[in-house]
Amino acid sequence: MHNRRYLAIFLLALCAHAQDFQAGAARRDITPREPVPMWGYGDRHDALSVGILDPLYADALVIQAAGKKIAIVGLDLGRAPAEASLQRIRQRIKDQAGIENSIIAGSHTHHGPVLELTDQEGKGRGRFDAALRYYGQMEDGIVAAIVEANARLAPARMAVGSVQLDGFSRNRHTKIEPKPSDPELAVMRFDDAAGKPVAILVNFAAHPTMLPASTLKFSADYVGALKAEVTKETAAAAIFMQGAAGDQSANGGDRNYQAFGQALAREAVKLAQSLTPQEVAHPSLDCREERLRFAARTDFANPMVKAAYQKAFFPELVPNYIDEYVDGIRPRLTVALLNGDIALVGVSGEFFSNHAIRLKRRARVKQLFFFGYANGYHQYFPTIEAVAEGGYGADNAVSPAAVGAGEVVMDTALIRVYQMLGRIKN
Numbered sequence: 001m002h003n004r005r006y007l008a009i010f011l012l013a014l015c016a017h018a019q020d021f022q023a024g025a026a027r028r029d030i031t032p033r034e035p036v037p038m039w040g041y042g043d044r045h046d047a048l049s050v051g052i053l054d055p056l057y058a059d060a061l062v063i064q065a066a067g068k069k070i071a072i073v074g075l076d077l078g079r080a081p082a083e084a085s086l087q088r089i090r091q092r093i094k095d096q097a098g099i100e101n102s103i104i105a106g107s108h109t110h111h112g113p114v115l116e117l118t119d120q121e122g123k124g125r126g127r128f129d130a131a132l133r134y135y136g137q138m139e140d141g142i143v144a145a146i147v148e149a150n151a152r153l154a155p156a157r158m159a160v161g162s163v164q165l166d167g168f169s170r171n172r173h174t175k176i177e178p179k180p181s182d183p184e185l186a187v188m189r190f191d192d193a194a195g196k197p198v199a200i201l202v203n204f205a206a207h208p209t210m211l212p213a214s215t216l217k218f219s220a221d222y223v224g225a226l227k228a229e230v231t232k233e234t235a236a237a238a239i240f241m242q243g244a245a246g247d248q249s250a251n252g253g254d255r256n257y258q259a260f261g262q263a264l265a266r267e268a269v270k271l272a273q274s275l276t277p278q279e280v281a282h283p284s285l286d287c288r289e290e291r292l293r294f295a296a297r298t299d300f301a302n303p304m305v306k307a308a309y310q311k312a313f314f315p316e317l318v319p320n321y322i323d324e325y326v327d328g329i330r331p332r333l334t335v336a337l338l339n340g341d342i343a344l345v346g347v348s349g350e351f352f353s354n355h356a357i358r359l360k361r362r363a364r365v366k367q368l369f370f371f372g373y374a375n376g377y378h379q380y381f382p383t384i385e386a387v388a389e390g391g392y393g394a395d396n397a398v399s400p401a402a403v404g405a406g407e408v409v410m411d412t413a414l415i416r417v418y419q420m421l422g423r424i425k426n
Contacts, residue, residue, distance in 0.1 A: 021283040021339075022064040023190040024152030025199040025237035028141040030075070031056045031218055032113050034130040037314070039078035040110025041213035046128075046314035049113070053211075053219035056112055058138075059227065059239045060145035061190075061199050062099065063338065064153055065283040070101040070336055071146045072201065072344070072371075074239045076220035077106040077138075079377035080348065082115050083324065085139055086375060092143045097150040101287040103334050103346040104142065105374035108242050109208045111219040116320040123319050155193045157277035160342055160367045162186035165267055168260075169206040171353065173247035173382075173391055180383075182244060182353040184360070186369055187268055188342075189236075191277040197236035202226065202268045203369050205243030205353060206250040210257035222250060225261025226268070233269045241371045244356035246349075246380050246393055280339050286420045287336040289375075292409060294329045298400040324378075329401040331378040335413050337420040341366035345413045348376030350393070351406055354383045359410050363417050381406035 035048035056076035063070050071093060075081075081089060086104065093099045106112070115138075117124030117131050124132055164183050171179035188201040208221035220227075223240045230238035252260045299305050300322045309318045334346040343365045349372065356370040380399035387394045387403050418424040 021280040022153040023156035024149045026148035027059045028145040030141040032134045036131040037114040039114045051217045053217045058142045058145045060149040062149040065285040068285040069099045073104040077112040079106040107223040109221045157191045159189045159275035159277040170251045172249040180354040189272045199237040201239045203241045205245040205248045222257045222261035225258040226265040229262045229265035244351040246352040289334045291330045294401040294405040296400045297396045332375045335416040343368040346371040346374030349378040350380045
């Protein structure tokens with residue numbers, strides 16, 4: 001009798017434990033329905049889109065651990081939503097799903113819509129009203145994906161792993177050998193209680209710029225093909241999160257963007273299938289977010305500087321960036337620790353690969369996932385060595401934050417990880 005009672009208590013404890021760790025995933029189409037200016041290549045200026053090569057999606061993963069939730073969202077967009085959109089999205093998912101933590105990131109495709117315009121004279125209103133209408137559509141799609149993913153929360157098992165994947169990326173910036181490059185392909189795999197794959201998150205660093213600037217059609221670039229192939233092979237939802245791709249290009253060789261994405265997907269599937277998801281022994285989630293402030297090394301108040309940017313891009317776009325930088329360059333850093341040994345670091349910019357390489361080495365956790373282009377966008381963050389070398393991505397034209405800003409952000413992320421691990425007292 002006693003043995004039966006103990007067994008019943010044990011089984012109830014196991015059931016409650018399973019409920020402590022859950023996952024759910026969903027997606028929504030967020031492709032613009034009207035012609036709008038396209039993001040990513042300055043020499044397009046304000047040319048409008050003329051169609052669709054492949055659709056743009058918001059792919060949402062919601063994780064619940066010990067009663068706390070985080071939404072991880074991969075977008076087929078050049079960047080995360082602009083600040084006003086981000087705050088509206090976050091308020092809505094808090095109200096509708098009780099989600100207070102989120103990492104919402106763009107894949108960095110250069111064939112998505114411009115996201116920075118605002119409903120003000122000279123900043124978008126009148127000339128680009130279709131783009132302004134799109135922002136509501138985009139916000140609705142992202143919120144709907146997250147809310148549905150939350151509704152699909154169910155007990156889950158989890159595994160993480162990574163491989164060093166040579167030949168799929170290259171350093172496009174430096175001429176100094178050896179060239180820094182982060183070839184790590186990392187995945188999170190979530191299965192349901194019966195062992196069926198629910199979601200696979202893929203984290204890799206390479207610019208999705210395999211299509212030419214002259215193509216004025218929307219496309220997720222190689223990322224769309226990657227996600228489609230992962231889902232085809234596993235029946236799981238696929239979420240792609242871009243890494244520290246500031247100086248990393250896709251090394252396509254003679255492959256087009258679809259073939260490259262499919263090849264990268266096969267490596268991700270191979271890795272995911274080599275993992276054995278387990279019940280999480282001690283579910284936990286800690287998440288902290290902050291905005292740092294750095295002086296600008298570009299004088300945006302100078303009318304000649306403003307005019308140069310407006311000529312390089314287009315007149316309505318630049319004032320919106322200037323508004324964003326009026327109090328300095330303020331990147332957002334989001335750090336989460338999942339189940340005590342998996343770190344998630346999201347940053348609102350294009351970080352050079354050595355930042356992520358060094359952070360992963362120094363963090364000393366089971367797996368660190370680095371998500372670039374997350375929760376905002378504050379342009380390039382090169383390493384100090386890259387600034388000293390010069391070149392695109394390291395110059396102040398596209399890297400306005402003070403020299404060394406990237407290192408400060410990474411040091412802050414490292415401190416937060418160690419604080420969450422209890423190795424540094426708050």
